[in-house]
Amino acid sequence: MKHLQEKAALREFGDNQIIRVSTRIMVPFIQLFGLYVIAHGHVSPGGGFQGGVLLGASYILLALAFDLKTSFKNFSESMNGILGNVGALIYVGTAVLCALVGGLFLDYSALTALLPIDPIQWRYLGVFIVEVGVGLAVMSIMLSLYWDLSSGGDMDEGL
Amino acid sequence: MKAIALLASVITGAVLLYGVQDFAPWADPTSPASTHVASYYIENTVRETYIPNIVTAVLGDYRGYDTMFETVVIFCAGMAVICVLRRSKS
Amino acid sequence: MTWQLDLLILALVLICAVATIMARDLLGAAVIFGVYSFLMCLLWAEMGAVDVAFTEATVGAGISTVLFIAAVLRTSRRCKD
Numbered sequence: 001m002k003h004l005q006e007k008a009a010l011r012e013f014g015d016n017q018i019i020r021v022s023t024r025i026m027v028p029f030i031q032l033f034g035l036y037v038i039a040h041g042h043v044s045p046g047g048g049f050q051g052g053v054l055l056g057a058s059y060i061l062l063a064l065a066f067d068l069k070t071s072f073k074n075f076s077e078s079m080n081g082i083l084g085n086v087g088a089l090i091y092v093g094t095a096v097l098c099a100l101v102g103g104l105f106l107d108y109s110a111l112t113a114l115l116p117i118d119p120i121q122w123r124y125l126g127v128f129i130v131e132v133g134v135g136l137a138v139m140s141i142m143l144s145l146y147w148d149l150s151s152g153g154d155m156d157e158g159l
Numbered sequence: 160m161k162a163i164a165l166l167a168s169v170i171t172g173a174v175l176l177y178g179v180q181d182f183a184p185w186a187d188p189t190s191p192a193s194t195h196v197a198s199y200y201i202e203n204t205v206r207e208t209y210i211p212n213i214v215t216a217v218l219g220d221y222r223g224y225d226t227m228f229e230t231v232v233i234f235c236a237g238m239a240v241i242c243v244l245r246r247s248k249s
Numbered sequence: 250m251t252w253q254l255d256l257l258i259l260a261l262v263l264i265c266a267v268a269t270i271m272a273r274d275l276l277g278a279a280v281i282f283g284v285y286s287f288l289m290c291l292l293w294a295e296m297g298a299v300d301v302a303f304t305e306a307t308v309g310a311g312i313s314t315v316l317f318i319a320a321v322l323r324t325s326r327r328c329k330d
Contacts, residue, residue: 037303041212041215042210042211042212042215043211043212044212045212045214045299045300045302045303046215046300046303047214047215047218047219047300048219049229049304049308050300050303050304050307050308053307053308053311053312054307054311056312057307057311057312057315060312060315064315084234084237087230088230088231088234091226091227091230092227092231095223095227105224106223106224106227108220120207120208120209121209123207123208123209123210123220124208124209124210126219126220127208127210127215127216127219127220130219130223130226130227131215131219133230134226134230137230137233137234138230138233140237141233141234141236141237142312144237144240144241145236145237145240145316146312146315146316146319148240148241148244148245149240149244149316149319149320149323150319150322150323152244152323153244153245153246154246155245155246159319159322159323185296186297214300215300
């Protein structure tokens with residue numbers, strides 16, 4: 001028994017073990033479902049926005065059940081800023097790239113100049129690229145909103 | 160003060176309920192919303208984009224400009240919250 | 250679809266909306282607002298707008314409830330007036 005207690009203390013189990021253990025079990029499945037929603041948004045309901053919110057909610061769940069430090073260990077503050085900017089840049093960059101290679105703004109079929117496959121297939125792929133960008137941006141924005149609101153901007157301990 | 164708030168809510172609700180009378184019936188194929196471009200999307204989406212989910216096709220391809228600025232709006236909201244609330248560590 | 254289900258969900262939505270205003274405990278009001286969002290999600294899904302229902306479930310019930318709870322816990326938990 002004592003051994004078990006020491007082991008639990010080592011793994012940072014605190015006052016509310018049930019919440020923490022169930023959070024650790026739930027978070028990977030929520031993230032997997034978020035990735036599925038982004039990648040499978042063409043066929044089933046979903047898309048970049050919903051998948052990004054799900055991914056952000058998984059990290060928010062970590063920050064709720066533990067504290068902000070554990071959340072930073074899993075997803076650091078600088079990486080959050082980088083991913084948010086990259087996500088918004090993917091969308092706008094794809095749109096500008098379409099205009100640069102000779103098509104209209106946001107006309108994905110013009111991207112055949114880069115990789116010669118079927119233009120209709122390029123429209124399918126273009127929507128996927130754009131949704132990945134939306135997902136990244138929404139995930140990091142939602143997470144940073146929660147960080148700022150829950151800690152009052154101090155980013156130290158949270159609720 | 161509470162009476163004024165209640166009065167304002169009741170009047171607004173009554174006006175909204177009056178406005179609901181002008182709605183088209185649910186799933187009416189002859190309503191103005193489903194006669195303009197909806198039939199074009201339903202007929203041509205799979206042929207033009209290979210995407211089976213019409214909602215994703217409209218959001219990501221036909222109305223991509225709208226979704227782009229939606230992302231930009233969310234991005235700006237996040238940046239504004241960071242600028243107002245976050246204090247630097249040093 | 251079936252008007253009985255519609256009526257039931259709409260009545261529950263109305264009850265949740267009134268309870269959100271009436272609740273003195275702001276944390277409880279935030280949780281009831283999450284229930285309201287889930288009922289709206291059910292209503293969208295029942296009317297066939299599955300994408301809107303998905304967005305309502307993730308953003309309305311998930312993120313905005315969490316943000317409300319964060320705001321309540323940072324300020325005051327009791328309603329003053």
